[in-house]
Amino acid sequence: MQPVATTFFFYFLSGLTLLSGVFVIIRKNPVHSALALIFGLLAQAGLYLMLYAPFVAGVQIILYAGGIMVLFLFVIMLVNIERSQREEQFNKQWVVGLLAAVALGALFVVVYVKGKALFPYRIAQPIESSNTQQIGVMLYGQYMFAFEIASLLLLVAIIGAVVMAKKRI
């Protein structure tokens, strides 16, 4: 199956991601920032689709946009944030921030220039339909140990949260 209008979608989705990222930072209202982040994550899922990784896209939507962002929103809404909304959102360390941003930009440029030869003009076209199978095989075969450790870490986080939040009812 031939992909349709790749260039348009790439520019559209990456533009949406960048725009969302900008909105996350500049909006005073945290809920607006969270909303912008959700749009950015969905756009990123679209980019994964373009990279022939539909499983990763699906999991991105389920977990990131549908799970983690919901938790973000819970916390934002439960914490009293009116005061912080009226505060000036400027940081006194803007010099260091500027230097860090310039350094990161320089890093990107160097990587692109040096590594341009590595990327052919067209990206590889892996078999889209076996994305799930390949991830499954690698995750439960080669990277089984790391997978188990990650899940244990999550379990510890869950237990910790329950212990901290549980009141003697």
Next chain:
Amino acid sequence: MLNYITSYLSSNTTPGQAGNVFWATVYILVVFGGISVAVMAMNWLERKALAHFQIRLGPMRVGPHGLLQPIADAIKLMTKEDIIPAEADKFVFWIAPLIILCASFAVYIVVPFGPTHAITDLNIGILFMLGVSSLSVLGVVMAGWASNSHYPLIGALRSSAQMVSYEVAMGMAVVSAVLMTSLHGLGPYGVGVGTSGTGTLSMIGIVQAQQEQHVWFLFKFFPLGFIAFGIFAIAMVAETNRAPFDLPEAESELTAGFHTEYSGLRWSLFMLGEYAAMIAVSSIAVTLWLGGWYRPFPNTLTGDTWDLVFSLFPALTFLTLAAIAFVGVRRMPKHPYFRVQTIGLAGFGAVLGLIGLILFAPPVRDRIQDIFWFVAKVAGFMYLYIWYRATFPRYRFDQLMKVGWKVLLPIGIGVLILTAILGVVL
């Protein structure tokens, strides 16, 4: 240009897979329109069925037997005053129903009404459906927050906590069904054949796997498939905030729900999203466990005669509905006030009868089979939803969460493990 349009008709895939934008758009419009009509019909059916459960009649005046009641409701809601609470965040207030609506409608691009009658067939179909329907939780949370009022916020947080909890149980049940797609063996216990390693997440693939294994996943590894189906059936009711899990939106509780402050058209968008979500999760249940678009007993009652018998069902259904309409016409009071209603009902019955007669014609009859059986099964689920609402009291919120986490999830994990073991061993 014309070639572009007609070339799809000869291909044997969904428009999305064929890359045909024109037909994809046509299918999208048809599905969108169909779901909207289905939501209105569901609204009518809910009021009538609920009323009949409660020994009363339901809407009878607006149109014959209340058939035009959803239209009247829609007009009323559209012309209602649009009230936005003071100091509410206008942007979030505006976008929350849209998120729920888009999330509920976007899942329909993978719902398979037939082997090629889907808008597209993503190879992560079921994953996509679960993911996008979980985006409606965001809409709920934002609706509650944007109302700038204490009770909708609590209601929204409860509602979203409930939806998130039952998504986990739903996921376990879905994974059990997906595991079954990779098996070879025929019948409920395909013995000695093992797995093929080619399970699929695509919706059409799951239904075809049921056909290849000659058994609905409901009966596969009985009772495991049945229990998984049961878990999904309960979780899907909780996911869509319907009775008996509708504490967050019950009127007699203190928190009146996340859509309290919404009036008029905005509220109707919530209702639309809720019914669309109900139909969507019912479609998932039908696809995963009830054999999708296949007629009942495709492998035990085979042969041309049985095919013929089952292919007459759509026509017979419509003719039965037409007959019921005509019985209603006969029982209408013979008073001048009721003349318009009688004529309307007779016309409605005539239209239904005409559709039934058209469905007798062989070319139409063969093509309509898949869609008919799929819609019939989903309609059964819709009726179950209404039945639950009429019968059961409400769960208290902590009991609701307890059922989700302490009952459904362990059973789901158990079913998953047993399915996996049986799949490898058998």
Next chain:
Amino acid sequence: MTDRTITDPKPADTTTSDLKTSDSTKFLSHLELDQPDKTFLDSNELVINMGPQHPATHGVLRVILKLDGEKVLGTECVIGYLHRGVEKIAENRTYTMFNPYVDRMDYVAAVSNGLGYCEAVEKLLNIEAPPRAKYIRVILTELNRMASHQLWLGTHALDIGAMTPLFYTFRDREEILKIFEKYCGARLTTHAFRIGGCQYETYEGFERDVIKFLDFVPPKIDEYEELLTTNRIWLERTKNVGVISRADAIALGVTGPVLRASGVKWDLRKAQPYAAYSDFDFEIPIGANGDTYDRYTVRMEEMRQSLRIIRQAVERIPEGPIMAKVPKVMKPPVGEIYHSIEAPKGELGYFIVSDGSTQPYRIRVRPPSFVNLQALDVMVRGALVADVIAVIGTLDIVLGEVDR
């Protein structure tokens, strides 16, 4: 059409009460409210108001809840929204004139109110209603108990979320109301009895109607039980919810099915028989735990026992006069009397002080719902908010009676 925004105060901090009157916490200060263990994730304590207008408070009852998150720490009921000064009115009416007012107190079960009042005045006047009148009174009062319990069941189930039993019980209650209407002309506020007996003779076909009702209703009660009694969700919502112990119930003065569900076998029809109840053979159902489920089973069984009483009464109804010799101008001797009956909701008592004139000096009504409502606080301590509504339903209060 412009958008109209409604001004609403921002619920910025939830620690302050959002009531317009600021003296609600003063009401609660006398209660020893538990101080919850405070963690750094502690939610704010909340005082919220279940207003006079609420779909589930069975009338105009205002309940102020002090919550800790979802748990109830204490409640305060504010009543008086339906106070009509009935007892004061009684001081300016003759005994006969006051009879219709009595129905309006517990408007759901009006016949019992009339029975209590007429019997109290008869005791004061030292006259006794003839046997036939007593039997008619018993039949109508038990039908009335049936109707009251049916209404209770429907509304209680509706509060807990089951919509359908409401329609079933109201449909069946219609038959009782039809009998009342045929007998005395009114469905709800019946004014069925007079001081000294009954005014109306039973109409032609009364026994037939009552027997038809007795045959019609038991399958319906089975239907209600089928919907609710073994329903898991109903069990979870009602078992161990709103528990009141035997000692607490007696100490608070709770009567009626609430008391019997806590294990106390006390029914005025057996303990202090009035109006021909001693002629009949029936049982008093009691419960074991004193929770909502027990109150439900007790009332369901009471419905069946009422049917038993009615059947015996209708079969043995004696012939004779229906009105005793009552003076035209009623001037009871100076004195006071307290007479109570077993109304569907509990012990309904009338304390009448007479000063020898045609108008009573004071009538004090002891409404069962008023006293039972005190138990609300004890029952919902430590329960969740959703249980408050279930408990208010299970107490079976009628605000007309609570406020008078």
